[in-house]
Each structure stands twice: as structure tokens, then as C-alpha cells.
Amino acid sequence: MTLESLSNELLLDLFELFDAVNLLRAFSGLNTRFNSLLYTDVRSYRVDLRSISKEDFNILYPAYLPLISNRIIYLRLSDDEDTPCQCVYFQSTGFTLSRFDNLRSLTLSSFSSDLNLNQYFFSDLHELHNLTNLKFVHCRLYHFHVEDFRDVIDQIWKLPKLSHLYWDFTFKYERHFSMPTYLSTSLQYLTIRNYNCCSYDFSRLFEKTPRLRKFFISSNSDEDDDLPFSHEFLPAPQSLSVTRLILLSIRSLPLMTSLFKLLPSITRLKVEIYSITLDGHQWKEMIVNYLPQLKDFQFKIDLGYEPWMFHDEALSHIQLTNIEKLSLQLPIDQQFFSIIPKLENLLSLTVAIPTENHRLQLQALLDRAPRLFALAFKFCVTSAMPPYRYTSSSICRLDLQGYDPSRRRHRYDIRQCMELSRSSIGIQCRILAIEVEKPKCILQLIYSMLNLRTLHVSYENDKRSNQYDLVKVLQHYLPSTWSITRFCYGHIIIQS
Structure with a gap:
């Protein structure tokens, strides 16, 4: 049996096992039938450009990308050490994100401080009307202020179908996230890394994200002053929908306590803390006072291996x-x-x-x-x-x-x-x-x-x-x- 003897249906099922780069490189141009399958019958493509060689990248853009851009549902660009400057190359081709009008998931990984990359790269995010998942992973834009990205954040909050957002940016100076001014009607799962904030920010954030169900935050803030339990920290209707909370690298007890006060409907809690000393009785008191609906509690600490530690029978x-x-x-x-x-x-x-x-x-x-x-x-x-x-x-x-x-x-x-x-x-x-x-x-x-x-x-x-x-x-x-x-x-x- 030869490959060409397979039915179109079987070939299309087989094509789903390939990533777009290898699929197009292997089958594009073989004959009219394969071209018809690739450019007419394949309904969706997933394009992951991590670890792609520069040579393959240069072939993909002019030869294939314009032909499949409206059927790409997943796109991942990476500026990591295996593919440095990839996002700059993408920008230099004249391609814009709006070309991917059926895109559902977009991941931008390891964006660096290359001066050739600017915020205009993100200027048409608002045109991705079908986007449901957006991830910024380990992006380090040290030559930008977070204020330069206020418009980008507002564009994100206005996306009509976006349900999942992962935000991991580091900008110049300490602030790495700016409060949105628009209300999101779709966002349900939110992750913010390196969020140096004060407790008052949370109530504003939840107000702009009323459908939020799961909130993941890591923060290096060492805010240590006790904050008053004023009306601003009373649970609002917008925060009652949040049932899952993950706190990573939390160093501030007032910050954590304020979140608990704001989110009394939490049923699942995962915590990784540093520089905060709480014994079991104090944890019990906090849970009883602020998280009456909690059912699942996971607690993580850093542990360095020392042989003597494991002589303990426990x-x-x-x-x-x-x-x-x-x-x-x-x-x-x-x-x-x-x-x-x-x-x-x-x-x-x-x-x-x-x-x-x-x-x-x-x-x-x-x-x-x-x-x-x-x-x-x-x-x-x-x-x-x-x-x-x-x-x-x-x-x-x-x-x-x-x-x-x-x-x-x-x-x-x-x-x-x-x-x-x-x-x-x-x-x-x-x-x-x-x-x-x-x-x-x-x-x-x-x-x-x-x-x-x-x-x-x-x-x-x-x-x-x-x-x-x-x-x-x-x-x-x-x-x-x-x-x-x-x-x-x-x-x-x-x-x-």
C-alpha cells in the first residue's frame, strides 16, 4: 500500500499528527491532490515555532504562511535562546497578528529587550475576535515601562471571547502590570506573574473582571503594613465568582489576607510562600475567618536537600x-x-x-x-x-x-x-x-x-x-x- 492509495479522509486524519511546519515541508508541492488537501481541505493548523531552525523559519514565512494564515488556530512564537530574535523577524516580514483572523490560541514566549521590537507589534490584538487563550511567557522588555503597555492591556480586556490570560512580563522598574480601564465580559482564568502591587489593586482588578473563576498570582511585594478592613475589602458581587486561588512566591501577609477577605467563595487554594511564618493554628484561624467554603488546600515550601533532615522518621x-x-x-x-x-x-x-x-x-x-x-x-x-x-x-x-x-x-x-x-x-x-x-x-x-x-x-x-x-x-x-x-x-x- 502506498501513501497515495489512502483516502482523503485517512490522509486528513494523518495530517493532524504533524505540526504545520513539517507537514507543509513534507507534502506541499508533491502533486495537485496533496496541494488541494493542504490548502483547501485541512480546516485548521497549529503552528509552534519553538526550536524551529532559522532556515526553516525563512522558508515557512514566504512560502506557506500567507496560504494558511486564515486557518491557523494556534500560534506560538518564541524568542528563547534556541530561537533568538524570532519575533523581530516576524515583525520585519510585515505580517501582523490581524492576519490570523481565526486564531484561538496565541502564545508569545521569551520576548526580549531587542530595541527593534516595539509595542506596535501588539497594536492589532483587538482584531483577534476569536481568540480564547492568550499567553505571554517569560517576556522581558526592560527598555519599556509598563505604562507603554496600557493600551495593550485594554485591548486584551476588550477581546470578546478571551477566557484564559497568562501574563508574565518584566518591564523597566518594578511595576509589571497595569490596571485595565475596560471591563472584560469573558475572562475567567487569569494568571499574573511578578505582580508588585498593593492590596487595594485587587478590588479594582476584580471589578474589571466580573466573570473570573480562577486567579493565579505571584508577587514579590513585601508590603508589611496592616491595612484596615474597610468597605473596599468587603466581598463584592464581582469577586464571588472566584472559586480557585493560587498564590506563588507570596512574601506579604497583609497582601494574602486581603485576598482572602475579598474572595470568600474560594473552594480550592494553593499557596507557596516565602518569609511568612504561620503555624497550623494560624492557618486554621485564617481559613475559618475568611474562607468558610474551602475544601481543597495545597501548601508548598522550598526544601533544600540535606542528608541529616531525612534521619527524622517522619x-x-x-x-x-x-x-x-x-x-x-x-x-x-x-x-x-x-x-x-x-x-x-x-x-x-x-x-x-x-x-x-x-x-x-x-x-x-x-x-x-x-x-x-x-x-x-x-x-x-x-x-x-x-x-x-x-x-x-x-x-x-x-x-x-x-x-x-x-x-x-x-x-x-x-x-x-x-x-x-x-x-x-x-x-x-x-x-x-x-x-x-x-x-x-x-x-x-x-x-x-x-x-x-x-x-x-x-x-x-x-x-x-x-x-x-x-x-x-x-x-x-x-x-x-x-x-x-x-x-x-x-x-x-x-x-x-
Whole structure:
């Protein structure tokens, strides 16, 4: 049986298993039938541009995107280290968000402080009339004030079908969210990260979001003055609809108490707090006084691993089997593996290796982590750095900007860069962060690491006063398929 012998219905079902980029690259232009299926019969596309290569990105935009833009229901753009400057490229093509008139879910991830990116990128958000989910994930716009985004926030609150909003922005100075002036008739699930606010803001926010059901907030505010229980903190009809509350990184007891007073209908509460000391009796008093309908209470604290802690019989049975991110210093004892017996879900590992004797322990950890994507060295003896001997079939990101016992960063010379590029872990590396001794090392890495797509390189002598600009020198010697961005003097990002 050949692929072309399948019915159109089966092919359309098969197409749903592909992301849009790979689907179009594989089948577009094969013949008239496939083109008809792709550009007429496929009803919706999901386009996730995380980890897409620059080459594929440049093919997607002019060749495919104009043909499917009105059928894209999910779009994710990313400016993370695997795809730096992607949002700027998107803006430079002349494409605007309003072209995606059937878009239901939009995620913008890791927007950075690139001066070429401006708030006009968001100017037509209000035209996304079918949008139900909007996420801004880890967006860091340090050259903007939050006041520059007041209009964007108002556009969001006016979207007629938007039910889910995830807001994770960091702007210049401390304020990272501005109060909307419009009332949302649709928003039900709201997440605000890094919300440095005062208690009075909440009543205004709930007033503008009367259909809110679930509220997630993280705040670094250390507001410590007691606030009066005035009429402003009495439950309003607009806040009675909120039944789920998640508080992350809360440091202010008055802030938390004010929220409880405002939201007496909470049935599910999840709390992660810092610098607030409350015993069980105080928690019980708060729940009885302010949250009479509470049925489900989850409480989270930060816990650093210390072997002596688990000698306590009450803690000895604890096992952590779903660890995704782990930071540790070698050596580790056998009790560690009784507490963390499985590393199948580990995605990111940061290690400190104080002596060469503990190198085998790290390899044992790598052998237990089949899904490990990122490996970083926080501190390492020079003899164990770089990691030529380590092996792992899954690691794609290496951060080798660790410190030696003298608290100096290890700088790779031309020989070490060659050895790294020939090592097992270097051959498969896609994202590399490293400090080098000479510009020649950068060229060595680019030309010898065949799978490398993004290089974050630190070079101490990259200075404004230099006669030759390092970026221009690299542009001269590298193929045009590589883009070169100076994040700051001494730190350059190179991407293919």
C-alpha cells in the first residue's frame, strides 16, 4: 500500500499528527491532490515555532504562511535562546497578528529587550475576535515601562471571547502590570506573574473582571503594613465568582489576607510562600475567618536537600519521583537515591563538581536521566571541565560557563574547543553557552559542531574601544546563514 492509495479522509486524519511546519515541508508541492488537501481541505493548523531552525523559519514565512494564515488556530512564537530574535523577524516580514483572523490560541514566549521590537507589534490584538487563550511567557522588555503597555492591556480586556490570560512580563522598574480601564465580559482564568502591587489593586482588578473563576498570582511585594478592613475589602458581587486561588512566591501577609477577605467563595487554594511564618493554628484561624467554603488546600515550601533532615522518621519515607529540574553538588550519598529513586522526567540538571573524584557520579546520574535536555556546570575543577568524557543521548543544551575553585570562569582555548566538538556530548549539542579565549575559538565551534544552532559566547576582550568590532569580524568569516547579535559587550549570540 502506498501513501497515495489512502483516502482523503485517512490522509486528513494523518495530517493532524504533524505540526504545520513539517507537514507543509513534507507534502506541499508533491502533486495537485496533496496541494488541494493542504490548502483547501485541512480546516485548521497549529503552528509552534519553538526550536524551529532559522532556515526553516525563512522558508515557512514566504512560502506557506500567507496560504494558511486564515486557518491557523494556534500560534506560538518564541524568542528563547534556541530561537533568538524570532519575533523581530516576524515583525520585519510585515505580517501582523490581524492576519490570523481565526486564531484561538496565541502564545508569545521569551520576548526580549531587542530595541527593534516595539509595542506596535501588539497594536492589532483587538482584531483577534476569536481568540480564547492568550499567553505571554517569560517576556522581558526592560527598555519599556509598563505604562507603554496600557493600551495593550485594554485591548486584551476588550477581546470578546478571551477566557484564559497568562501574563508574565518584566518591564523597566518594578511595576509589571497595569490596571485595565475596560471591563472584560469573558475572562475567567487569569494568571499574573511578578505582580508588585498593593492590596487595594485587587478590588479594582476584580471589578474589571466580573466573570473570573480562577486567579493565579505571584508577587514579590513585601508590603508589611496592616491595612484596615474597610468597605473596599468587603466581598463584592464581582469577586464571588472566584472559586480557585493560587498564590506563588507570596512574601506579604497583609497582601494574602486581603485576598482572602475579598474572595470568600474560594473552594480550592494553593499557596507557596516565602518569609511568612504561620503555624497550623494560624492557618486554621485564617481559613475559618475568611474562607468558610474551602475544601481543597495545597501548601508548598522550598526544601533544600540535606542528608541529616531525612534521619527524622517522619521524613524518612519521602520519595520524589517526578523531578524535572535539579541542582546539586557532588558527591551525593546513597540516601539521595532512596529519596529520588527515579530521574526519568528530569529535563534540566545543574551540577557543581568540587573534585575530579566525583566525575563517575555525574555519569551515573546521566545514565538515569533518559529525557535530560539541559546540562549546566555551576562550579567545576579545571580537570573535570570541559565534559569530554560524559555521554548522554538526550542532552541538547550545554552551559559550560562554570567557575573554577578560584571563582574564575573557565575559558576554552582552541584545543579544548576542538576536543569538545569531537566529544559525544559536543557532537549532538544544539545550544551551547561558553566563554572562549580568542575569537578563533568561536569559528572553531561554529564550523566543527555540526548540530549547533545557537551559540551564546562570552569573550572578555569584546569591548567598545576595540579597533575592530567583533561582530563585523564574525560576519566576515561566517556564512550568511548565521545571524550574529551582541546581547551586550562581552556576550554575543550566534544562530543558524
